[in-house]
Amino acid sequence: MSDMVSSRRPIPDRLGTKASRTLASWEVLLFGVAILIFIFNSLASPYFLNAWNLSDATFNFTEKAMIAFAMALLVIAGEIDLSVAAIIALASTAMGAAAQMGIGTPGLVAVGLGVGLLCGAINGLLVSGLKLPSIVVTIGTMSLFRGISYIVLGDKAYGKYPESFAYFGQGYVAWVFSFEFALFVVLAVLFGILLHATNFGRQVYVIGNNEFAARFSGIPVERVKFILFLLTGLMSGIAAVCLTSRLGSTRPSIAQGWELEVVTMVVLGGISILGGAGTIAGVVIAAFVMGLVTFGLGLLNVPGIVMSIFVGLLLIITIAVPIIGRRIKEMGPRA
């Protein structure tokens, strides 16, 4: 990714406090947006404020958000993975094929996660091993992974998953809290710790801010990037298990277009697309914002494709507003 932009992000002298302040305000701003959407939705539709409906709404974003956590780390490190949705398709197809052979639920989960890891390893080898630009590599593997699903399935579909397999996408842990939502929360915490409280997380930031300096500081840049691709593959595998379990069937077009929604979620969450900045908390709030927007619009009978206009506008506006704000501030004293 770093080679896609004209110049690296300028690093101000007062990085510490100022950066944390602007970051904090980003998450706060986003949180405000989430609350506004929440209030608007509950005023617009009488069906919105209902525990079960809200619980259903979480399915709009939990699977995408799981991938978004790993993608966030990848983007912070200055790379990107556009093949995540295709990994879901391939993992789901593999699970479907395994289910036809009569493999039980634990085996299916292993297949799903294994395929995810394998795809992540392929991406990681190509990007960190051969030092290729991740954006084109993953456009290629995206075609490849989904293409394999198409070769296997063509216009057919896999059904017939064991009954116990349905738990991952349809089961509830307690009351209205679904298994997926619980998993989302656990993963959010784990990724939060990984990024914000470990050496590894720090290395991810350093690589994103200055890969050159990272190398001189003895950070194994290639290994970190490889692990990040592996993680993204694994999370796509987990998302594939949940989605397949929820839908109960597999078609090669499963999760079509999700890569863009995941990237949107990451960027909306305040992760700098140029790398080096962002928090998991931001991604969590962005997941809620996107989930609430799609759910609220859904209750108002807005078609899915029109919702995507709102998501696209949300993406551009949330990025543009702070930039315009900074411009005005900079222009102030000079004028």
Added chain:
Amino acid sequence: MARLLKNREILLLVIIVIMVSGFSTRAPGFASPANLANIFNDTSILIILALGQMTVILTKSIDLSVAANLSFTGMAVAMTNAAYPDLPLALLILMAPGIGALLGAINGFLVWALQIPPIVVTLGTLTIYRGMAFVLSGGAWVNAHQMAPSFLNIPRMPVAGLPILAWIAILIVIGAWFVLTRLPFGRATYASGGNPTAAIYAGINIGWTRFVAFVLSGALAGLCGYLWVSRYAVAYVDIAIGSELDTVAACVIGGISIAGGIGTVAGAVLGSLFLGVIKNALPVIGISPFAQMAISGIVIVLAVVFNARAEKKAGRIILRDRGAKEVSA
């Protein structure tokens, strides 16, 4: 340097020729002039889109909204034709690149004035433009009988053995070659991608260059909107979905560096033809068309590996910026 550049395109041409002759042993008639003309005609829209994409990529940007732009513009033009059949055709044909250029200008403005990374901007406008196509049409299709015959027939009319669609592609190839190699704008395009810092010192306005590149890409996508709708005689929201990645693939296969500043018009055209030949050959040689996606995936990955090698060995641009150096280090 010139020799190396030449090699790359000649190599690709040789591969395409080998592929075509290989396929024709399995399916006689594949290499017949009529079929080759047919493949070229089939690939024309991809070629035009890829040339727009290439111009944007050369400036170190990317335009993921081309297919959505095509869809919206195609829908707008088709609906206008269906609603006002009496409007002169020339006006509609001018309208298509006009609308496209406007949508491209929105991308370009956001990249230029607000300095939002192009991938983020076009990711957003990709969903917005296609969503607008839905809002415009209400999800309805515009079918062949609703559009005027002249509107539908122009791209299919044969002139000197080739349909007008193919001639339009040829004209645009020549135009793109002229603009990119013979005009100051072309030089600015290569400079702002190859070494932005040096470009600024040389007095090139990078933001403006990118803006114009996006406008050009949008205008070509808009023109393709008309061409697509009239060629396939139908307009619906999902036309050309996913084509934006095909255009990037064609560029990468053609040796255009995703990091900007490297690439030729011949490369983009050959990259598109490479994909076009595969697409047309699969059903002929009895491979399931479902395999096409996986094959183009492998080809893209191989092309990227190949590009990286070639760029590393030759060092086609003398002055590399720091980012590029670090990536290859």
